[in-house]
Amino acid sequence: MEIFPVISSILSADHIGLLVANKYGLADDVSCTLLKTGINHSYLVEDITSKFVFRLYSLNWRSDLEINEEIRLLNVLKEKGISVSFPLKDVDDNYIQYLEAPEGMRQGVLFSFAEGNKQLNFSADLHLKVGEEMARIHQATFNLKLERVTYTPKIVLEDSLLKLQKFLAADSDEIAWMVAAQQYLLNEINKADLTQLRSGSVHLDIWFDNMNITNDGQITIFDFDFCGNGWLCYDIAYYILQLHSTEKDISQSDLKVEYFLRGYESVTKITDEERRMLPIIGVSLYFFYLGVQCQRYDNWSNVFLSETYLKRFINVMVRKFFEENVSTDVLN
Numbered sequence: 479m480e481i482f483p484v485i486s487s488i489l490s491a492d493h494i495g496l497l498v499a500n501k502y503g504l505a506d507d508v509s510c511t512l513l514k515t516g517i518n519h520s521y522l523v524e525d526i527t528s529k530f531v532f533r534l535y536s537l538n539w540r541s542d543l544e545i546n547e548e549i550r551l552l553n554v555l556k557e558k559g560i561s562v563s564f565p566l567k568d569v570d571d572n573y574i575q576y577l578e579a580p581e582g583m584r585q586g587v588l589f590s591f592a593e594g595n596k597q598l599n600f601s602a603d604l605h606l607k608v609g610e611e612m613a614r615i616h617q618a619t620f621n622l623k624l625e626r627v628t629y630t631p632k633i634v635l636e637d638s639l640l641k642l643q644k645f646l647a648a649d650s651d652e653i654a655w656m657v658a659a660q661q662y663l664l665n666e667i668n669k670a671d672l673t674q675l676r677s678g679s680v681h682l683d684i685w686f687d688n689m690n691i692t693n694d695g696q697i698t699i700f701d702f703d704f705c706g707n708g709w710l711c712y713d714i715a716y717y718i719l720q721l722h723s724t725e726k727d728i729s730q731s732d733l734k735v736e737y738f739l740r741g742y743e744s745v746t747k748i749t750d751e752e753r754r755m756l757p758i759i760g761v762s763l764y765f766f767y768l769g770v771q772c773q774r775y776d777n778w779s780n781v782f783l784s785e786t787y788l789k790r791f792i793n794v795m796v797r798k799f800f801e802e803n804v805s806t807d808v809l810n
Contacts, residue, residue, distance in 0.1 A: 486777035529591035563700035592698035594690035609741025629708035638769025674751035685720035715759035
């Protein structure tokens, strides 16, 4: 019988555990469970004394160079004493593992475990701590150049909308609004004083789902899969954007944004131009991540992405945030 090709597979957690135990010299009684499938797949690996997370990259999602640059960035942050989940070498001094999956060769990396748990809503004082930690990251990554993507307006706004347009009718109200909003955002970015926007390496995905918090308030940031080059205010704007989406009480979201920014500026200052651009950059990142969802439809987002989902997301999330924080309806 002919074996039919596949585009994506979920590899056995038991066998991932055996591979990690062998490659990293762990005890024989290692257990491994699947944490989640997504853009990449994550496995929790445990032995008698320790926990780890094994990230299995999707086929052709990241090159070896891109993964090694992510590893380089994490090691820079670890050396600076910043609380991040960091990569671990195997007994042969290698960071990257290669697994022959049904769809082709996939890479895997073992990371230290981030102690604590994810918290959707947490106190203003903890948001202040997140601000401090992000600022420390930015102090370490200021002017640091990675051999990875540079998040230009073309990549964030223009390429993303092209991906989205494959899933919505060209004559839909939502596409008409997104096209108008895109032009508005590009015009505003073109008018920005770029000398006042700090650049370097960015995480681009810091929010509650990529942080663990312990009972005593220690925060560890992880999942640097989208790291690249760009304005540091990308990270600030994205965090504020996500805080508004997860904290429905406006008074609470405003308070927590204030504390987050206060924490950040207790470590390093945000320029006036960066502050002015935060809403513009935030909406732009909505475009970017909608583009990612559309790009990965075949082996991730198809469980939730549909015409109804996109229309609701654009109207309830993107347009609402734009009109409350950037400008009134751009179609008027």
